[in-house]
Amino acid sequence: MSESSPVTSGTGVVPDDSGAGSDAPATRSGDGAGGSAGAAAAGPAAVDRETLRLALVVGGLVLAVLLGFGLGRMNAPAGPARPGGATAGGVATGGADGGAHAHSPGTGAHTHDGATVTQGGGDGATGLSITSAGYTLEPSTELVAGRAGELRFQIRDDQRRAVTRFAVVHDKPMHVIMVRRDLGGYRHLHPTMAADGTWSVPITAPDAGPWRMYADFTAVADDGRQVAVVLGADLTASGAYRPRPLPAAATSAAVDGFTVAYAGTPEVGKSVPLRFRVTGADGAAAALEPYLGAYGHLVALREGDLGYLHVHPEPVRDGDDVTFWLTAPGPGSYRMFLDFQVGGVVRTAEFTLTVA
Template sequence: MTRNTRTPAAVAAAAVLTLTLAACGSESMAGMDHAKSAPAAPSGHDMAGMSHGPDGMGGASTGASAGGAAPGLAAEQGGYRLDGRLSGTEYRFTVTGPDGARLTAYRPDATKQMHFYAIRADLSGFQHLHPTMAADGTWTAPLAALEPGDWRMYASFVPGAGAGAGTGLVLSRTATVPGTAAAVPLPPAAASTTVDGYTVTVAGAPKAGTAGELSVTVSKDGQPVTDLQPYLETYAHLTAFHAGDRAFAHLHPETKATGAGGGPTLPFHAELPAPGDWRLFLQFQTGGTLHTAALTLNVAA
């Protein structure tokens, strides 16, 4: 997915959002958030520990990417292919390039060569990792414990070789963790919430398929927070998943971090391709601790 660096006009209307904030000391968290129950995965999905075959998309259309799948749901795009295996809490995967060989050359994107995401069908259990690559091109993502159910694993990267060198891609596969899966319902809508001493308020009303702006304001004890620390070149990282099919979107920050003193308001370029509920995950850092806020945003048509 090529990063869009345009700065859209600010959107005046405020959206009512659901916001659940949990502090954590690492980038991987399982089961920390709540979300609307998504439709059951289609048959043919792979069991944990087995190689993944090609899979399609389910749920509402969100604007087809190459190959006809909604954004982030294709296993192959532009000649690049993702193959993976879940073994316990480790996900090992490779990317094959247009020449049929494993890709080993990557360009850094937000300081990392690979961004890896995992999320359950009901949009709970969000994890964002930066895996390591072996010399043969095999990546290993050490996940936190996974609750039973259908999961989708995403690899977000910029190839450093091949016909698509320099173009951002998001490929994904599914995996099933055996056991009884209990769906986690979506919390009631709220414009802001206070957790761990931080009050987070979100404003903006993007429309499906139209560029808009979301702004996040962080305060503590009634005072604006201005000591946000740099995280992945910015003061916050924002990822979104569409309810029902788990289509992927990355909401790009409009400013880069220039020192340990970000906040209190963080603007994001928002371009969500489909109407309906999107689950947003905002990650920001203070005092060396990474915090993750889970937001449910209803996007109008």
């Protein structure tokens, strides 16, 4: 074989005659060893970066949750106010916004110390319970038919404290209505309160039998909020009870030489105006005088359960008429009692009303 003949390797690979071929395998071998050492050196740093990134993400989520919880507490609505108690005695007058309190169902537009309050009637009667809105009526009275006595009671809050803070509404801090179970013997009383929260007023039950008393008031809660409440309780005047039938329905009534008539037809669940006019014996409109801050005071009681509707008039008279807005909570018979004042004397006209 000639010396000039090419030489082949046993592997069939032609060696790189530039000399790089022999260095390449060494370089690859060196890369393998160096790669293992580099990975070992870079591993802890990579793990630390991943741990830091995860910690930042978790911390951000926790911070977001805490911020959301804090903002929620800051914007949470205030809870219900606790009824006022004996810690601060006295009465409060209604403000320019009408006293900032709710009213009984059946109450229409009326005034509180000159401020107009417009409220449509509700869909239910009040005065059916001895406890309502956190307040309880506790009477301590024994009635004897035909004998002069004294009606005494307290209003207690949900902590059993005697309430002594009441708002003056329609010139009085407390209105008491008394009526026999057959809707006869109507009385509208204004008791006075002692320092311990005991209310009292002289009373004579003209007839024996079961009576119903209503305490109509606006309590002032600890936070100053005013809450209008009507509570009812049964009383008994000793003696034989002889119930009388309800008089026939009529839209006019005579009392002490005056004729009182009204126009309007109440409907269930709808606020309807009733326009009352008082005329004298000569047929001319009577010179009505303000009574309890208005030109009339109307109470309607439902036959059967004696559900109570306390209705106030429009603040402005419509000519010679006094307008009340009444919402009948349900069908049936009602007895309406209109108090009005002429010549310094308060009189009461009574009507039977049938709601279909």
